[in-house]
Amino acid sequence: MFSRQLLSALVIGLAGLISPGAHAAPKTQFNVCWTIYAGWMPWEYAGAQGIVDKWAKKYGITIKVTQINDYVESINQYTAGQFDGCTMTNMDALTIPAAGGVDSTALVPGSYSNGNDGIVLKGKGKTLKDLKGQNVHLVQFSVSHYLLARGLDQAGLRERDVKVVNTSDADIAGAFATPKVTAAVTWNPQLATIAATPGAVKVFDSSQVPGEIIDLMVVNTATLKDNPALGKALTGAWFEVMALMKAGNVPALTHMAKASGTTLADYQSQLKTTALMFTPAEAVTFVTSPKLAETMKRVSKFSFDKNLLGEGAKSADAIGVAFPGGAVNGNAKNTKLRFDDTYLRLAADGKL
Amino acid sequence: MRFVNRQPGHGGRWLLALLPLILILAAYATGSALRLADNPEDKLLPSATQMAEAIDRMAFTQDERTGDYLLWTDTAASLVRLGLGLGIAALAGLCLGIAAGTFPLLRAPLSPLLTLLSMVPPVAILPILFIVFGLDELSKVMLIVIGITPVLARDLEQRAREIPREVLVKAQTLGANSWTLVLRVVLPQLLSRLLVSLRLMLGSAWLFLICAEAISATSGLGYRIFLVRRYMAMDVILPYVVWITLLAWGSDYLLRRLNQWCFPWSMGEKA
Numbered sequence: 001m002f003s004r005q006l007l008s009a010l011v012i013g014l015a016g017l018i019s020p021g022a023h024a025a026p027k028t029q030f031n032v033c034w035t036i037y038a039g040w041m042p043w044e045y046a047g048a049q050g051i052v053d054k055w056a057k058k059y060g061i062t063i064k065v066t067q068i069n070d071y072v073e074s075i076n077q078y079t080a081g082q083f084d085g086c087t088m089t090n091m092d093a094l095t096i097p098a099a100g101g102v103d104s105t106a107l108v109p110g111s112y113s114n115g116n117d118g119i120v121l122k123g124k125g126k127t128l129k130d131l132k133g134q135n136v137h138l139v140q141f142s143v144s145h146y147l148l149a150r151g152l153d154q155a156g157l158r159e160r161d162v163k164v165v166n167t168s169d170a171d172i173a174g175a176f177a178t179p180k181v182t183a184a185v186t187w188n189p190q191l192a193t194i195a196a197t198p199g200a201v202k203v204f205d206s207s208q209v210p211g212e213i214i215d216l217m218v219v220n221t222a223t224l225k226d227n228p229a230l231g232k233a234l235t236g237a238w239f240e241v242m243a244l245m246k247a248g249n250v251p252a253l254t255h256m257a258k259a260s261g262t263t264l265a266d267y268q269s270q271l272k273t274t275a276l277m278f279t280p281a282e283a284v285t286f287v288t289s290p291k292l293a294e295t296m297k298r299v300s301k302f303s304f305d306k307n308l309l310g311e312g313a314k315s316a317d318a319i320g321v322a323f324p325g326g327a328v329n330g331n332a333k334n335t336k337l338r339f340d341d342t343y344l345r346l347a348a349d350g351k352l
Numbered sequence: 353m354r355f356v357n358r359q360p361g362h363g364g365r366w367l368l369a370l371l372p373l374i375l376i377l378a379a380y381a382t383g384s385a386l387r388l389a390d391n392p393e394d395k396l397l398p399s400a401t402q403m404a405e406a407i408d409r410m411a412f413t414q415d416e417r418t419g420d421y422l423l424w425t426d427t428a429a430s431l432v433r434l435g436l437g438l439g440i441a442a443l444a445g446l447c448l449g450i451a452a453g454t455f456p457l458l459r460a461p462l463s464p465l466l467t468l469l470s471m472v473p474p475v476a477i478l479p480i481l482f483i484v485f486g487l488d489e490l491s492k493v494m495l496i497v498i499g500i501t502p503v504l505a506r507d508l509e510q511r512a513r514e515i516p517r518e519v520l521v522k523a524q525t526l527g528a529n530s531w532t533l534v535l536r537v538v539l540p541q542l543l544s545r546l547l548v549s550l551r552l553m554l555g556s557a558w559l560f561l562i563c564a565e566a567i568s569a570t571s572g573l574g575y576r577i578f579l580v581r582r583y584m585a586m587d588v589i590l591p592y593v594v595w596i597t598l599l600a601w602g603s604d605y606l607l608r609r610l611n612q613w614c615f616p617w618s619m620g621e622k623a
Contacts, residue, residue, distance in 0.1 A: 076584050080396045095583050101393020137487075137568065141582045165487075166579055167568040174479035175568055180486050308583050310393065311405065 030056075030063045030230050032085035032217070033078065035071045038188060038270040039111035039215040040087045041256035042241040048255070055236040055352075059229035071169075078102075078218070084230065085219035089143050091299045093218050095308040098319050098336035103221040105338045106214075107231055108238050109283055113213035115273030117147045118191050118205035122182040128155040128203045131183060137167040137175055138185035143213045146302050148185050150212070151204040176200075188270050189262065207273065211286070212295045215274075221338060235343040236352040239280055245271075246278040280347035287339045288324050296321045296329055296337075398587035406587040410576075422576065423592075427599070429571040433489065434561050437496025438550060441557075444497065445504030446546055452505065453512020454538050455530070463509065470502035475563050482568075492564035492572075499560040500553045504546070511545045512538055544615035551607045558600055 034043040046052045047065030056063040066083070068074035078086035079097040085107065088096070097104045121130055128151055138144040145164070152159060162183075167175050172186045176194040184194055195202045206213050217234060224231050244252045250264070257267035277283040286292065297316075303309050304316035313319070320328045320335030328335055346352050360368055384397035398406070411423035452462040474481070474495055481498070485491040515538060523537050565574030573596055580588045612619060 072582055076581075079584060099393070100395040100584060101391045139582070140579055163570070165568055165570050166575060167487075168566060168578070171479065171482075171567045175482060175487055177479075178483050178487055180488065310395075311409070312393075 027227065028061045030061060030084045030223075030227070031066060031082070032063060032219070032234070033066045033068045033074050033083045034087040035068050035074050036260050037071075037087070037215065038116065038260070038267065039113075039274045039276065041260050041267075042110070042238065042245065043087060043217070044259045045244075045252055045256050046237045046241045048259070049252075051240050052233070052237045055233040055240070056229075058236070059233050061227070061229050061233060063230070063233060072096075078220075081220075084223045085217060085234065088216060088218055090214040090216060090296065091143050091146055091303065093216060094296070094299060094319065094321065094337055095141070095303050097218065098321075099303075099308060099310045099313075101336065103336050103338075104218045105221045105224050105340050106216040106287075107219045107224065107340065107343060108217040108235055109214055109277060109286055109339070110217060110238065111215045111274045111276040112211045112286075113143070113187070113206040113215070113273070114210050114275040115205045115207040116191065116270070117143055117185070117187045117213055118195065118202045119148060119151050119185045120176070120183070120191070120194050120197075120200050120202050122197070122200050124199060124201070126201045126203060129157070130203070131155060132157055132161045134183040135163045135165050135181070136183045136185060137165045137172060137181055139169050139172075140164055140166040141306055141308055142169075144185040144187065145306070146299065147204070147206060147209070147213070149302055150209050151185075154204070154208070188273065189260075189266070192266075192270070205273075210275065211291060212298070214295075231343040232346065232352050235280075235347050239347050239352075242276065242278045245276065280344050283344045284341050284348055287341050287344065292339060293321075293323055293327065293329055300330060395584045395586055398590065402587045403591050406585070407591050410588060410591070423595070425571055426573045426576050426592075427595070429569075429575075430561060430565070430573040431599070433492050433564075433572065434496065434557060437493045437561070438500075438553075438557055440493065441497045441501045441504055441553075442546060442550060444501045445508060445549075446542065448501070448505035449508025450512055450534055450538055450542060453509040453542075454534060459509075466502050466505050466509070470506055474499040474560065478563075478567065487568045492561065492569070495564045496557050496560045500556055503556075504549050504553060507549045508542050508545060511542055515541060544611055544618035547607050547611040547615075548618075551604050554600055554604055554607075558596065562596075 032043075034040045034047075036044075043065060044067065052063050052065055068077065071088075074083075074086055075088050075092055075096045077083055078088075079100045079102050081102075087110075090106070093104055093106060119128070119131070119136075121134070123130070131152065132155075136148060138148060148162075148164070149159065152161070167184070169186060169190060172184055173190045173193045175181050176184050176197060186194065191202075191205075194200060217238070219230065219234070241252070253267060254264050257264045260267060262270075277286055300309070300319070300321065301316040304313060304318070309316070309318050317330035318334065319337065320330045320332045322328045322332075322335045322338040324339060324341040343352075380397065381400075384399050387394045387397050388399055407423075411421060414420065415422050448462060448466065451458040452466065453459070478495070481495060482491045485494045519537060520533060523533055528536065561572075562574030562577070565572040566578040569575035573592055577589050577592050
């Protein structure tokens with residue numbers, strides 16, 4: 001019957017449209033995405049200046065670097081299989097792709113927040129303890145929420161001592177300008193804006209928990225395994241830009257400042273609170289240090305407490321996080337996030 | 353027989369109405385099954401069981417932290433905001449519409465202003481709105497009010513101007529002054545239209561509500577969607593979207609019945 005044929009054709013056609021695209025196989029074309037943040041602007045520069053192209057060509061592949069405007073959306077797109085790699089923090093890598101069953105590798109630990117995330121209170125002479133009883137505006141379940149938890153720890157408070165109000169990162173600066181909002185947690189550049197409000201005090205920031213909020217380039221583990229060229233090209237391109245930044249190359253920094261919608265001076269001040277790992281050796285030291293495993297344990301616990309590891313998660317150890325050398329935090333059989341030093345070591349040894 | 357002249361039978365009409373829905377569901381189920389076979393933890397296209405579990409968790413299980421049943425607290429919070437917003441907008445739209453539609457002296461300043469205001473996209477001026485109205489309930493209600501009042505008022509103004517001049521003149525010859533004219537002639541005719549306009553604006557009202565809740569909130573249907581979007585919990589988002597659709601459809605139905613019940617004449621031959 002005609003209608004039956006039509007029906008089956010339609011079903012097959014529609015199903016084809018939404019079939020999974022994350023199958024890993026040797027391929028030559030790759031897509032990575034990034035979002036605007038001080039520590040990720042080097043990806044923009046590497047993409048725009050042809051540095052990524054140059055390195056990709058060296059390994060016989062092509063890599064398309066795409067900017068996504070919405071941070072969470074970029075991670076969701078990566079998790080859904082639209083991109084082979086994406087920039088994100090360690091906590092988001094654990095709670096979005098890893099908790100969504102997408103085995104991911106932290107290829108390049110580019111930097112960590114060293115003051116880029118902070119808690120701001122209104123009122124002269126306020127301290128961290130004054131958080132008690134406040135309505136705290138922040139993006140719930142983000143690194144800001146994690147920072148708040150760390151801050152509350154240090155002040156001897158608990159989350160039930162405050163009331164968290166979910167406020168989008170795009171609107172938090174405007175929100176802080178209203179009289180009723182007296183406490184907010186956010187990241188730069190918004191943090192700089194709200195901390196500059198007259199009478200506002202930054203009572204806690206990520207420089208007090210250094211190395212815990214890490215800015216990564218995360219790639220799909222299966223894709224990377226089948227295509228080491230992707231890892232080599234991205235790592236090579238990254239450290240080429242890092243060399244420029246370490247040397248304080250003004251045209252490069254100006255380019256990045258402009259692309260992030262700010263001035264050179266402002267961008268440089270954002271970089272002051274971003275601990276970039278300029279050389280491959282620094283990055284290797286960072287990912288092989290035992291402190292990273294401790295940090296990830298803390299992040300897993302926070303994420304589990306907030307129900308972010310998925311409904312199937314029975315404990316904070318539900319998802320395995322692997323470190324260089326084979327050590328695994330949590331359930332090794334369900335390892336979904338891997339810190340890897342293979343490509344960093346190749347870069348350190350000048351073998352890229 | 354030519355295609356243009358073919359009519360579906362009674363059963364056929366039902367079948368044709370359901371067919372697109374069935375196709376969408378089938379395509380979804382296929383896509384979901386394929387993705388889940390590939391990666392059982394996949395969150396993008398959850399299966400029916402996963403969504404049922406999420407509904408059970410959100411609607412029928414107490415939240416560990418607050419002890420609330422989240423779906424119902426969210427629904428209550430959103431419906432209160434929507435109801436207040438629609439109510440205020442209806443009242444303001446009606447007053448402005450009657451003023452601009454009935455009195456030429458008021459129309460001169462009001463009509464161009466309303467036309468201009470209805471073109472301002474409220475979401476674009478949000479930062480101003482919450483500096484003026486604060487971040488709590490008021491700003492969420494005001495976003496709905498500001499978003500739909502000018503459009504409602506313009507529609508009602510147009511309807512008021514369509515009332516035949518003869519009717520107004522006749523009422524005056526029978527002794528009506530401006531006030532009784534509004535009360536006895538214009539208002540009854542516009543009330544029915546107000547309900548129809550409100551039905552048409554329901555979609556926009558929901559849109560503004562969800563926008564407002566995405567920006568800053570501690571409860572509400574839009575709040576929950578944007579919150580769990582943070583870790584791509586589509587198993588919660590999809591049932592919430594279906595629930596919002598049902599609520600919107602339900603309020604549309606209620607407004608239609610209210611119109612039928614209060615103003616049976618407005619239905620013409622259909623009543």
